[in-house]
Amino acid sequence: MRGLSPTLLLAALLAALPRDGAATETPDPLAEASAAAYKRQYLAAIAKAATVASEPKETAERRGKAFELIAQSYLEIGCADLAIAAYHQALVALGRDNPSALPAWWRIAETHAARQELHQAITHLEKATAELDLAKLPPEARVKLLATLAACREQAGQTPAALATYERLFALAQPGDTLGASVARAARLYAEMHRFDKAMACLERLYGKLENETVVAEAAKAYQELAQKLPAAGRTEEADALDRKILSLFVRKEPSAARAALLRLIGGEDDAAVLKLAATLQDTELRLLAQDEALAILTPAALRLDRCDELARLLTRALLAEPFDETVSYACSKAIVELRLRQGRPDDAVAAAYVAYATCGFAAYVTPQSFSRAVDLVADTLRARDGHLVSGNAFRLYQVHGPAGPDKKPGTPDDLPNPLAALAPKADPELDKLLEAAIAARPASVAGHRARGWAYLVWGKPKQALAEFKRAFALCSLETTELTRAAQDIALGLKALHATPVGMEAFAEFQRYGPNGPDGKPKTADDLTDPLAGL
């Protein structure tokens, strides 16, 4: 409801006016007024602007700006009544339907509304909409006047009057009018009042026209309101159709709405229907599976129907669809771990936990929380596989010390074995096909090699992943973000390959010093080897 803050409006006005030092010989009083306002000399600004506002020879545009500057300055000094008076003066002086004066209509209403003087705001806008020929107004003014009136009426609890105002706005609308937010608000109100057909009609009108963030937020609320209320009226099929639309419309723009829609869709269904529905999700929508509530429905359903492989493949598709998204990768991997453990396939469970580990965090020191939860998952899964704590604890130690053990020297008695070295997951030709296709679909570009590398990590093939990341590193530009990302990918690959973050700095050192090491001389003690050699 509230309009732009006075400060923002002043800033906008100032930007539109000539600056100091412009090529004008006589000082422009409007520019002087704006400069004074900029320096917070509001009374001086008002006085200067008044000379322009009261000068009939000035253009309407300049006089409109002057009145606006006066009003905003009054608001800055806490004199809302004088600001409103200035807007009224603009309407009288310039003409109530003059384009330069039109904003004054809704600015008055907004000023009243900001002071919770809703009755005055409504009365004023009712007058405006009665006196002005709305059809002839510029689109922005037409929409703004009626939308503001409807919002004020809604705020005052006059819902039927608010809806009537929205209807009037829609009736008067002309091609090009930006109605998204109003249509969405009207849809939400209709849904709330159980006028479902009207609400549906509004949403149909809105579909595919989500112009900006405000409209998206309003539209998401409207869709949700209707989807939640329709089942109580026995219109479950329409509710389901609406939820499907919510999935496709808001999966990126308003994920919480899409997640709620998915839960509504699978919430009351039997196991087979739940899995069928999940299987129909588009790649872009698969990320919605990565929420505890959804997985708590899907996992037992797959177990009961003995369709765990199918669900695991679906979750792998989700992993592939969201490269480098740690939240999705952890949630999906964890769900696959649970499936495999319940299936009595502990090695496959460890392999799935390893995927969470391999794809998490670019470096332990960058994202310690996601790294440690992935380590926990691997250690817990090892415990579940072996039936004791030994290898889980060994894996944790391996993360801290690496293969050289606590003394950091290889070839000594405290060297540690890689607890994941002998991992042997069961072959799954269908899954292999899925991953092969995903890799083949990626072009030989920087982004393509990155995505291939990610897919190899998901496949549990860190060596190939590292090779892809190496190609991406070779191809990437020297632009800082891209270069850093490519280097971080290498670190990710090294961590996955060695199953420990220990030793990742070798790559950075090799980049910094080259094969001759810090002293720059070949065949000395500090010579370095390329950790990616041979890939």
Place this chain on the structure above:
Amino acid sequence: MRAGLLAALALAAAAARAGSAREDLLALRAGLAAQRTLDRAPGWAAQVSFALAHKDDPALAAEVLYDVALSQREADRSTVARTLEQLLDAFPNAQPWAGLATYELARAYAERSSTQPKAVELYERFLKLSAADPVRRAEASIALARLHQATSKPALALAAYRAFVEQFPDRPRLCAEALASSGLALIELKQPKEALPICERLAKEYPWEGEARRGLLLAIAQAFRTAEDTENAVPAYEKLLQELPRADARRSQAYMGLAMLYIQKGESQKAADIYRRLAADRTLGASYRASAYRQLFDLQRRVGEQAGVIRLAYDIIAAQPSGIIQSGNVLGELVDAFVSEGRVDEALAMAKAQCRLAYLTAATHGYAAGGGGWTSVSQDAIFAVVRALKAKEGSLLPANRFIAFAEHGPEGPDGKLGTADDLQDPTAAYRLPADAERDKVFAAAAQRFISDPYELGFLYLCWDKPADALRAFRRHYLEAGEATKLQRAAVLVAQALRAIGCPEADVDAFFDYQTYGPNGPDGKPNTKDDLKDPILALPE
């Protein structure tokens, strides 16, 4: 427009008067704005001082104080009331500011219960003002009604809500609230019958306000039940059950209320039907269903039909096996039912289950592991076994042996295994006989709890499958995530081992295996200290 313009011109003229108070005010505010303190404590203080210094111009001073209060409402609500009180004390007749201040002060007072009586007075005063605008008038009217209700004055609240609905029919949300609240006020006035038509009116005029309608209907039904007016209470509950959406937690309240009504009327069969509906309502949580079965169980027990008691006990176990710990009487009654039926083997098996479950309370209630643990087993559970053993054997000898076993464990009085005083569990040889109906119910539950080894463990204990139970608890332990859960799960495994009569050495062996793995403390395979998981070593 004309009125607004005249006002604007008047204001502008006032502002232009050289040396006038209004010009001083502008200068003051401009200075404060330049220092960015206009909307902060120093700015408010300066403006209040200004207002109090201009008492000779009440309109201006009151306006300034009102503006300060509005600014404070946005930035620091705690200071609003003081400013408005100053305004009303100093300028009670300076309209419209005094009227607006009355309204705002009422809103501020309404937020705290200690000042709500004052808020009532102020709202009443505001509503008497002819200049009050319709939006604020509506807000004040409903706020006044809410305050009467909050301060336990249902008659006044009822009148205020009714007045609101009459005066402001164009505000449907608030009208729906007023109608529903007037129904609640009628209930407080012990007139639930008069509240029923309000429900109908809500459904007809405000069908979208289902939540308020359902809340009112529940209150009406409860009021009828409290007044022992079963004739009206029953249809009210039935209607409520029709209206409550699936998975609404109030469904269980409605079922329970209705069943209680039938019990009060002595219609046990109808009460049982209601409990069965509650138990069959899959949208409610497992604990509600288990609770329904328990109620049914009690009903059935009173009727005295043992076969029904037995069937229901199985349903209760299957609904939420871990919940049996909290409903200790179920297994005890089941033992008695079997004894009455002459099914002593089943009685003994269920008594063992009761004993085992009682043992696990040490784990589920967070007692420390170790220390024998038998002390935590309830006397009831031990005596259930004793009763069943007596019935089975016809003498007290095995019962006494069981008491000794319960007291000392397999190690016997000296606490050492492998010595002459070691004890055998005298119930070990008695297994739960097959029963197709029970096994079907339990097998379905096992399938339902496929992802929940914790519940599975309890189910298997009741089903007399101790090895499966231990394996389930072991799985629960191995899959427990973070440290706290892991610790609790470890205690559960230890207690479960003890519950099925394993010696302490097995408990130690399990945790040694956890610590060292199969290769034992030396970490090398095929050496003397290699270890085995004692749970996996149990026969299938």
